[in-house]
Structure formats: C-alpha cells, structure tokens
Amino acid sequence: MFGLVFEARSTTDGRIAGSVLLLSPSSGVGVFVPPFWWSVEGKASCSSKAISTHPVVTTSRVTVNAKTLVAVATRDINLKWGVNILMMICAMNPEGHSTMYSKQLTAEIQAAAANLDENQWPEKVLEVVRKGRLFGDSIPTRFGGLGSSPLDRVRIYEALARGHMSTALILTQHDGACELLADCDNEDLASTLLPRLADGSALATVGISQLTTSRQGGVPAMAAQPDGGDYLMTGVMPWVTSARKADYIVSGAVLPDAKQFLACIDTNSEGLYVDEPIELLALTGSLTSAVRCEGLRVSRAALMRGPMEKALGRRSTVKSLTVSSCGIGMAGALLDMCQMLTSNTPSLADLVNGPIVQHYDRVRRRFYSVADSLNDPAAEIPAMDVRVEINDLVSRLALSLMNVLKGSGYVASHPGQRLVREAMFFLVWSAPVSVQANTLSRMWRSPG
Numbered sequence: 001m002f003g004l005v006f007e008a009r010s011t012t013d014g015r016i017a018g019s020v021l022l023l024s025p026s027s028g029v030g031v032f033v034p035p036f037w038w039s040v041e042g043k044a045s046c047s048s049k050a051i052s053t054h055p056v057v058t059t060s061r062v063t064v065n066a067k068t069l070v071a072v073a074t075r076d077i078n079l080k081w082g083v084n085i086l087m088m089i090c091a092m093n094p095e096g097h098s099t100m101y102s103k104q105l106t107a108e109i110q111a112a113a114a115n116l117d118e119n120q121w122p123e124k125v126l127e128v129v130r131k132g133r134l135f136g137d138s139i140p141t142r143f144g145g146l147g148s149s150p151l152d153r154v155r156i157y158e159a160l161a162r163g164h165m166s167t168a169l170i171l172t173q174h175d176g177a178c179e180l181l182a183d184c185d186n187e188d189l190a191s192t193l194l195p196r197l198a199d200g201s202a203l204a205t206v207g208i209s210q211l212t213t214s215r216q217g218g219v220p221a222m223a224a225q226p227d228g229g230d231y232l233m234t235g236v237m238p239w240v241t242s243a244r245k246a247d248y249i250v251s252g253a254v255l256p257d258a259k260q261f262l263a264c265i266d267t268n269s270e271g272l273y274v275d276e277p278i279e280l281l282a283l284t285g286s287l288t289s290a291v292r293c294e295g296l297r298v299s300r301a302a303l304m305r306g307p308m309e310k311a312l313g314r315r316s317t318v319k320s321l322t323v324s325s326c327g328i329g330m331a332g333a334l335l336d337m338c339q340m341l342t343s344n345t346p347s348l349a350d351l352v353n354g355p356i357v358q359h360y361d362r363v364r365r366r367f368y369s370v371a372d373s374l375n376d377p378a379a380e381i382p383a384m385d386v387r388v389e390i391n392d393l394v395s396r397l398a399l400s401l402m403n404v405l406k407g408s409g410y411v412a413s414h415p416g417q418r419l420v421r422e423a424m425f426f427l428v429w430s431a432p433v434s435v436q437a438n439t440l441s442r443m444w445r446s447p448g
C-alpha cells in the first residue's frame, strides 16, 4: 500500500507550489509517480511529472493556479504493474489558501526586508511585490491588472504591513492612484498608463491630502488657474509617498470658483519640484516628500475628473478599509514580536498569549466580518468604528511591546522600537477630525 502526502504553499504570483510525496512503507520498490489529476474549474487537468525516484520517497513538484483551483480529485490510479494507488489530495479551501498565501507573502517580505536600512527605499522588498504582480492588484483585468476582489486586497495589505510597513504604504498609495485612474473620466489616459502601472514597470502615487485631510479651512494649498483649455497649478501637495521614485502623481487642485479637479501628473513635468524626503518618526524609507508646483501645466489629456464640486467624492469601497487593513497587519507584527520576546518568561507569556491574543483575535475577526461585506456593493461598511478599534489595538500593542522590550529594545538599532514608532503612523494616516476625536474618546473611555 502506498500513501500519498500532499503539501502545498502559495507563491506570491498567485499560484500554488507543492510537493507530493509517494511513500512506500516497506518494500523498497521503486515508486512510479504518475501525473496528478486536478479538477480545475470543473475540468480535469494534470500537471507535474516525476523529478526523482527513490526506493522510499519520490517527490514531484506541482504548480497550479490558485485562483482557478476549486477542488482536487480523489482517484484510483492503476499502475502498469497492476498496483492500485488511491490518490487522496485534499481539496484546497479558499479560506485556508488565503491564510497560507498571506503567511507566505509576509514571510517573503520579511526575508527581503531583513537588514534593510529603514531610511532607504526598500527596492528589494518591492521586487517581491513586483514578482507577485501585486502592483496590478487594484487594476481591472481589461487594463492588464489582476482585478483582485476587495477582500483579497485587504488580505494583501494586511500581509504586507505585517512584513514591512513602508512597503505596504508604498503599495496602498500606488493602488490609490491606479483606482482613481481606472475610474476616471479619461479612458485614453487610463488605457495608456494602467498597463505599465499594473506590471510594475512604472510607479504611481497620490498627492491629494490638500483636498482631504491636510491644511483644511484656509486658502487652498494647491490652487489652479484656467489657461486656454489647460490649467496651471501652483501650490503644494504636503505629503506624497514615493515622491522621488514615482513616475506619476495623481493630484488635485482648487479653481478660483472653488471647483476641484484631479489630474495625473508626470513627475518629469516642468514646474514640478519634489522636496527632500521628510525625516519622519518612522517610515522614512517610503521617501515621503512635499511636492511643489509652480505654474505646472495640466492639459486636457492629463485631466482625470472635474472641474466639479468634490473631485474625490467617489472612491473605491476598499479605500474605506485600506488604513485598517494595514493596521491589522501592523498589530500582527507587534504581537508576533511580543510573543517571541516573552516566550521564556511564563508570567509575561501568559498575559500575551491570554488576554492580549484574545483581544487581537476579536478585533481581527470583527475586521474580517466587515471586510467580507466589501464585495457586496449595497452593504454598509462601519469603517469608522473599525478604524478606531484598530487604532486602539495598535496603540495598546505598541505600548505592550515597549513594555516587554526593556532597555535593549529601547536602543535605536533594535527592530522592536522601529515597530513601536511605525505603529504611531495609524494615529495620523488619513485621519480626519472625526477619526481623531473618536480615537481620543476611545482611548480615554473611563481611564480611571
């Protein structure tokens, strides 16, 4: 009797790679590895061939497209010697696969980020993102992207943030720009730029906080004047992640009649000046800078939306949970380190593995129950509640980590204190006054 053990893991390019071991318990007879039959979208298909034979164990590598794999057949195979092997290969359940994929992605990101200077652009880590085609995750397939579901994207952001927060920030800003392009009123612009943005040969970002959360209430930080059929932009985008590396910035400006427009700006344009990267509390490697425009010409060809009252009134559903997705990933990274550092101190480990893990699990489950409904356009997403709960979780975990790090963790070179600093980003990232107020009131709910 032969037994078959199937082990599979997800690769970052969305496939499953695995090993199939054929075990011959005693006979020492050479094992023949037949092709494996897979039920892929209802069709039988087979892949893999033996790459080695061994008296006891034969391993065969298999790869299948995880997106299309819905079940795996159980099949009796009649070998040429008249021996029957019952092939039992577990069906991949989508939840199990997602978890496997996320863990694999986090591990690959962490490996690429090891020993990286946190102030440097994370090129090696971004290569993992590029290889996994994740620069196309937000881009519809008709423009060459993966067209990932909102839930898949949430999982990707969590996995990236757990592995390397700067990289997660760079991808979310690229995705933000791509989503606005894919949903803009200028199909020619979208179909020209998106294929290159999808395969990672060009990088995009957003410089829109001057229309949303930064410098509100006074004169517009970025103003524009009509000039013939064009517009001339003058002012500042106070925050632009990847500014020094991006090929395109999706930005917005306010006209004298208070109407706004969005445009896609080539970073080589005349009149565009990228400041030195800002020295930040953390995430300096994301190369976030202020970007200035001095009479920068925006032609009709670069116009995406408007002029209109609120150019950013329409955003994708994922946007409402993007920061929270990264937050839950950050929480995972903080918790992982808390667990690692307390593993030899039972009195601390009991607290971490007891109430702290329980709280994290509760918040994460709630987050995913909300994220699950992202695929339903009619669903109401309690994005604010989730964000505030995650802000609270991340802040508590950051303080807990500092508590267990002790003096050596307080040293600047220790990766633990880097995580603590990165956690503070969730208090300021895309945080309008309503998020600030709710976060404060949750933190100080019955402080005595």
Ligand SMILES: Cc1cc2nc3c(=O)[nH]c(=O)nc-3n(C[C@H](O)[C@H](O)[C@H](O)COP(=O)(O)OP(=O)(O)OC[C@H]3O[C@@H](n4cnc5c(N)ncnc54)[C@H](O)[C@@H]3O)c2cc1C
Binding pocket: 173, 205, 206, 207, 208, 209, 210, 213, 214, 215, 216, 217, 238, 239, 240, 241, 242, 280, 283, 288, 428, 429, 430, 431
């Ligand atoms: C690392 C990093 C990366 C980012 N990347 C991007 C990006 O790629 N694209 C993008 O569009 N945005 C980005 N942002 C911007 C971010 O999403 C928020 O818009 C930003 O954090 C808001 O902070 P602010 O200081 O600009 O807010 P502001 O509201 O301008 O606040 C500035 C200061 O003024 C004070 N203040 C505000 N209003 C008043 C008032 N009425 N009276 C008195 N004082 C007031 C505030 O308390 C604060 O101290 C990034 C931010 C960071 C930190």
